Each structure stands twice: as structure tokens, then as C-alpha cells.
Amino acid sequence: MKxxxxxxxxxxHLIENKNQNTITSVASAFNCTKPNSKKILDKMLNDGVLCKEENRYMLTKKGNDFAxxxxxxxxxxEKFLNIxxxxxxxxxxxxxYKLMGNELDILNEILAEKSKKMLKFKSTNVDYNELINxxxxxxxxxxxxxxxxxDELKNSSIETSMAMMGFESNVRIVVGEESYILLTPKEVKKASDGFIRSGFVMDISYFKNGVEEDVVYNEKNFLIPLYxxxxxxxxxxxxxxSSSYLKISSKIGFSKNHNKKAIFNIFIDLVNL
Structure with a gap:
């Protein structure tokens, strides 16, 4: 129904103000004339979403469901905007209320849908199973x-790793039968001995129960298991x-492989999923 x-x-108004349901009170609430309010209310009567008892307009079962x-x-x-x-x-x-009362149906649907996911996170601590669900x-x-x-702590501040140069900063989280984080590597160019040498990430590995596991590389992307x-x-x-220690193997030019551990941080902006 439209x-x-x-x-x-x-x-x-009628579902939140059940005692303000006369033409006078409704017209006053919307700062309009009684004839204009009556015209709208009578149309809603004909549509079956309102019924009238003496001089009061009441929601029908159908009208209450929509309301x-x-x-x-x-x-x-409201909750989404508050956050x-x-x-x-x-x-x-x-x-x-102003958003609901304007020609912004698509925006309202988007905001309502975004808020559903955001409001499901009840705690500041979330494990990956809850995230997936x-x-x-x-x-x-x-x-x-x-x-x-x-390797040796010299400063308290944490520096960004040069390994960041080898990846796109935008990543994708894929949730399905197998859930993973999709990282896209990129070529790194570095000046060395008067030459511009190209470098690239060859492998990534993680540690599970003390065992080093290789990350799958597929179609120009690394697929890190979400767990x-x-x-x-x-x-x-x-x-x-969330953060995890990962091991990176990279190579620049014809030099030997460089193996380094680094802290990979993944950020999810719930407003812009």
C-alpha cells in the first residue's frame, strides 16, 4: 500500500499520541488548518487505515501495523543518527521525523538497514563468529x-611498516561458506644503487596452534581466513x-627474499560497510 x-x-502521530486524535489536535500538531487535516484523515478513513469513533480518529488493525x-x-x-x-x-x-516526512524513501531505507547491523553489536568485544553472524x-x-x-624496542611509538607500501589500503571481507579477508598486493618501486628496482609481496603466512600456515594466493589477491x-x-x-601478527615474504629486484613479521590491522567502518 502506498x-x-x-x-x-x-x-x-496517531500511534505515539493516542489521546491527540481529534481534528483539532491533529491540525494543531501539524500546524495546518482543520479542513486540510480533515481531508487527509478522511482519505485515510477510506483507505481503511483509520476508523472514527464520534469525533476521534483511531488506527485500525491495518493502520496500526503500518504505523x-x-x-x-x-x-x-534515530538511533543511527545518534551514533x-x-x-x-x-x-x-x-x-x-523530518526524514520520514520528505521524499527520501530510498535514504530512509538505507539508514534503517545500516542501523540494523550497527545496533546488533551489543558489546565492545566481538569475536569473529559473532561478526560473521x-x-x-x-x-x-x-x-x-x-x-x-x-626486533629491539627503542621507542614506545609504533611505526607504520614499509610493508604497507606493498598492499592496497582498501580490502574486502568476504562472508560465506569460507570467510576470509581479501588483500590486494601492489608493486613497490624503490631506488637502490642508482637503479629503480621493483618489489612485490611473494607470500603471507599466519600461525595456528604454533604451526605456520601459508595464505592462499588466488587471482591477484591474498585470501586470509577471517578466523x-x-x-x-x-x-x-x-x-x-582487529589485529594479527603475520609473516611477509617479499622480494625487490634480484635480491634475496626479505622475511618480516608485522602487525596487520583491519578496520571496518560500520557506517560505510
Whole structure:
């Protein structure tokens, strides 16, 4: 059933303000004339979403079902905007109503859908099984950074590893029968002895129960099993991140292979999955 945006707002008003259901109170709530409000209410009567008892307009079972659906979406949008914008509660609520009352159905659907996943994360600690269950099957955007591991601790600050030059920063998380993080390597050019030499990542490995396991390389991408990134942290209800020690084998020019361990950090922006 198709509703105008004003009809949606009337349904939201009536489900949240059950005692303000006369023409006078509805017209006052929407700052419009009684004839205009009556025209909208009478149309909704004819559509079967309202019934009338004396001078009061009441939601029918059909109307209540639609009103609850719209209100659930509005509340999800309100919660999403609260996480995203961190404004005062009254302003967020007002904004959620304004979004529902404009020709923004596609945006409203997107916001409501995004909020569903975000609000399912109840704790700041998330393991990869919970991550898989909440995300569901599909591919999701994520971001990579790689930190250097010092053989000998000289400074407290953690430096970005040069290995980061060998990967695209945008990565994909694939959730399915086999869930993995898809990393795309890229060529590195480095000046050495007066020459520009090309370098590339040859292998990545991880450690499982004390055993070193090679990461599968397939169609120009490394497929790291998602369980390698077992523990995730939720920051400010918007960002998930996890870190793991991985071993990288790379080669520049004709030199021998360089084997280094580094900390791979994966970030998931829940606002922009």
C-alpha cells in the first residue's frame, strides 16, 4: 500500500499520541488548518487505515501495523543518527521525523538497514563468529594498516611498516561458506644503487596452534581466513578493528627474499560497510 509522506507522519502521530486524535489536535500538531487535516484523515478513513469513533480518529488493525512498521524504521534511523552525529536527543528525534516526512524513501531505507547491523553489536568485544553472524553472507568494505615490529624496542611509538607500501589500503571481507579477508598486493618501486628496482609481496603466512600456515594466493589477491582475526574491538559504536601478527615474504629486484613479521590491522567502518 502506498502512502504519502504526510500520511506516514499522521500514522506516526496517531500511534505515539493516542489521546491527540481529534481534528483539532491533529491540525494543531501539524500546524495546518482543520479542513486540510480533515481531508487527509478522511482519505485515510477510506483507505481503511483509520476508523472514527464520534469525533476521534483511531488506527485500525491495518493502520496500526503500518504505523508500527514506520515507527520502527524511524526509531532505527534515530538511533543511527545518534551514533553518527551525537546530537541532543530532541534534535535527533526531530530530524528522524523530518526524514520520514520528505521524499527520501530510498535514504530512509538505507539508514534503517545500516542501523540494523550497527545496533546488533551489543558489546565492545566481538569475536569473529559473532561478526560473521551479524554481517551475514556477502562482501564488505574494510581498511588495512600495517605496523612495524621492532626486533629491539627503542621507542614506545609504533611505526607504520614499509610493508604497507606493498598492499592496497582498501580490502574486502568476504562472508560465506569460507570467510576470509581479501588483500590486494601492489608493486613497490624503490631506488637502490642508482637503479629503480621493483618489489612485490611473494607470500603471507599466519600461525595456528604454533604451526605456520601459508595464505592462499588466488587471482591477484591474498585470501586470509577471517578466523586469523579472531578478536575485534568496537570503538564508539561505529568502528570495528582487529589485529594479527603475520609473516611477509617479499622480494625487490634480484635480491634475496626479505622475511618480516608485522602487525596487520583491519578496520571496518560500520557506517560505510
Amino acid at each position: 502512502f504519502t509522506n504526510m500520511e506516514k507522519l499522521y500514522l506516526l 508500527e512498521k514506520f515507527n520502527k524504521n524511524r526509531i532505527n534511523i 553518527l552525529l551525537n546530537l541532543e536527543e530532541d534534535k535527533i528525534k526531530e530530524l528522524s 551479524i554481517l551475514g553472507g556477502g562482501e564488505y568494505n574494510a581498511y588495512l594498516s600495517i605496523d612495524k615490529i621492532e 586469523v582475526f579472531k578478536n575485534w574491538k568496537l570503538i564508539n559504536k561505529k568502528i570495528l578493528y
